[in-house]
Amino acid sequence: MSESVNSQLFAGFRAPKEIVFGAGQRRSLPKILNGLGTRVFFCIDPVMASHPDVERLVEDVAANGTDVQKFTEISPELPMQDIAAAVSAAEKHSTEVVVAIGGGSSIDMAKLVSCLLTHPGDVRQYFGEFAVPGPILPIVAIPTTAGTGSEVTPVAVMTDSDNGVKAGVSSPYLIPAVALCDPELTLTCPPSVTAASGADALTHCIESYTAIRRENKPDLLSSRVAIGQSALTSSLALEGVQAISEGLLDAYRNPDDLDARSRVMYGALLGGLAFGTAGNAVAHALQYPVGASTHTPHGVGTGLLMPYVMEYNQQARVPEYAKIAKIVGRAIIEDEVLADEVSEEYRALILASDAEANTSREQEQLAAAAPRLVQQFLSEIKIPSDLSQIGFDPATIGTAAEKGVASKRLCDNNPVPLDVPGAHSILTAAMKGQLSGS
Ligand SMILES: NC(=O)c1ccc[n+]([C@@H]2O[C@H](COP(=O)([O-])OP(=O)(O)OC[C@H]3O[C@@H](n4cnc5c(N)ncnc54)[C@H](O)[C@@H]3O)[C@@H](O)[C@H]2O)c1
Ligand SMILES: [Fe+2]
The missing domain is CATH 1.20.1090.10 (Dehydroquinate synthase-like - alpha domain)
Structure with missing residues (x-):
């Protein structure tokens, strides 16, 4: 490293405020939420929704005095037309914090829900870089695949089926507040x-x-x-x-x-x-x-x-x-x-x-x-x-x-x-x- 510490050295970095990694760490969710809000909207992958560990986790959060609402209609590769139903359910719940449990598709759904709750409108207006106008509701991202890294990134990707392309919203405001990574949740991945x-x-x-x-x-x-x-x-x-x-x-x-x-x-x-x-x-x-x-x-x-x-x-x-x-x-x-x-x-x-x-x-x-x-x-x-x-x-x-x-x-x-x-x-x-x- 000493050779590279010179006038040429440059580094930039953006990340969540908190990253927790380790087997069993999912159980820290109720405590993590204490500091973030009491009305929680869960975006949960449909396969993971009936996973006993996930059911237990949602119960533990509810038992901690939190009002929870679950949304599980999330398809792989996140079709753009599915986002509105999630936003509307989250709005009805007067959501204060969004928790994602799932792969990249569920975490990206949580990012877009949080973004559109705070800055209502058509998701397409936020395509590209820096188009999100300001901070969004806090997100706790709990990945269940080991892949996208979406739990820490400023990006949400969706499928724009009308135009046959993937589209992305890319803004530092989308970075989840907390990434909670528990490898035990990936054990069921086929x-x-x-x-x-x-x-x-x-x-x-x-x-x-x-x-x-x-x-x-x-x-x-x-x-x-x-x-x-x-x-x-x-x-x-x-x-x-x-x-x-x-x-x-x-x-x-x-x-x-x-x-x-x-x-x-x-x-x-x-x-x-x-x-x-x-x-x-x-x-x-x-x-x-x-x-x-x-x-x-x-x-x-x-x-x-x-x-x-x-x-x-x-x-x-x-x-x-x-x-x-x-x-x-x-x-x-x-x-x-x-x-x-x-x-x-x-x-x-x-x-x-x-x-x-x-x-x-x-x-x-x-x-x-x-x-x-x-x-x-x-x-x-x-x-x-x-x-x-x-x-x-x-x-x-x-x-x-x-x-x-x-x-x-x-x-x-x-x-x-x-x-x-x-x-x-x-x-x-x-x-x-x-x-x-x-
Ligand atoms: N936001 C980002 O930074 C970023 C980065 C890369 C990719 N992506 C996007 O993420 C999406 C892909 O995410 P992904 O690869 O995590 O897959 P995914 O979220 O689409 O899930 C793929 C399949 O795995 C199932 N699944 C998830 N976790 C499981 C588990 N623990 N056990 C059993 N089944 C499980 C889901 O039900 C689904 O059928 C794409 O839309 C991609 O473009 C986003
Ligand atoms: Fe990727």
Whole structure:
């Protein structure tokens, strides 16, 4: 660290006022709410609503002298037209605080409910960055997937089915007051949800770790929600890659493995903290049109696309990709199923003490291998490795490339500029399943 503490050092960070992480910590909710309000509106994932731990939690909050109202009509990927019913129920309840229990879709619903209760109107007027006019009701976010990091981020994403796109509200006011992360709540996630949400978390870590570096200007944080890579977010993002690499394969194969679940949820939290300030980039921009046309979960698309976007960005981020290759590569080498898939040559490079110990030529070799290693890792949890496997129509590549590039907020954050031909080339490689690196 001492080498990097110099006049070039820059860091920016936004986060909830309180973050609590640990098995069993959900039980701290009644006490947490004491300081926030007595009329509580719960946005609860429909699957989790009948989970005994969740039922008990709501009962405990009610027994603490709090007026509770539950809302559970929340669909995956959060269709925009479902938001109004939740806002109206929350309004009738004279809500003072909103609690989300669920995956990204439920947490994002809570953010939008809280926003629209405080600033009534059409949600579309808040699309984009900094459009929310002021503070919103406090939110306590309790994730039940290990993925989106929405419990700490300034973003709420919804599906605009009329236009076939994902749309986002991005404002520091949306950051929950409290993130309460209890990995025991993820034990019931089926492998498909563990895989999609875990792949998304890994993508958040990689995209924020390798995002653009902007000039250290005084108005950087006030003019952008996603400011690009900086010291605080980079260290969290890399730690997130580590935690997810250590836990995701076991969490997928053995759903009851609480230790593995904890590592992945911790990695997802770190990914959220990192991208919440740094921002995501092109894997997310291209997932939006791909997800809308194939109706596949967000994390399946981001995980599938990430290796191809890494290949596109590779020359601009050699030391970063070398580090990622070493962490993900080590997880592959140490895994009993995947161990033999790494050649002797790469095994030696990956296991050398740290990335700085590799020569610049070796770093280039590692960086070139990074997309393939990430793809191998994600293939083991059945994330498809090409777009044909999720039914993407090759005739729509041109439209998807245009829609992806139109997500300017995300594309501006990429370390390499993206134009429509660039997006076309990434999608074409992803269609053919062609990664050139070894
Ligand atoms: N706001 C952000 O910062 C942010 C970041 C990334 C993605 N997102 C958005 O989040 C959404 C995806 O969220 P997600 O991946 O968490 O999935 P999700 O919330 O859509 O849930 C996926 C499925 O898993 C089920 N589920 C959730 N928790 C479960 C559990 N513990 N046990 C059993 N089943 C469970 C749900 O019922 C649902 O069927 C997308 O709309 C995506 O665009 C938001
Ligand atoms: Fe994501």
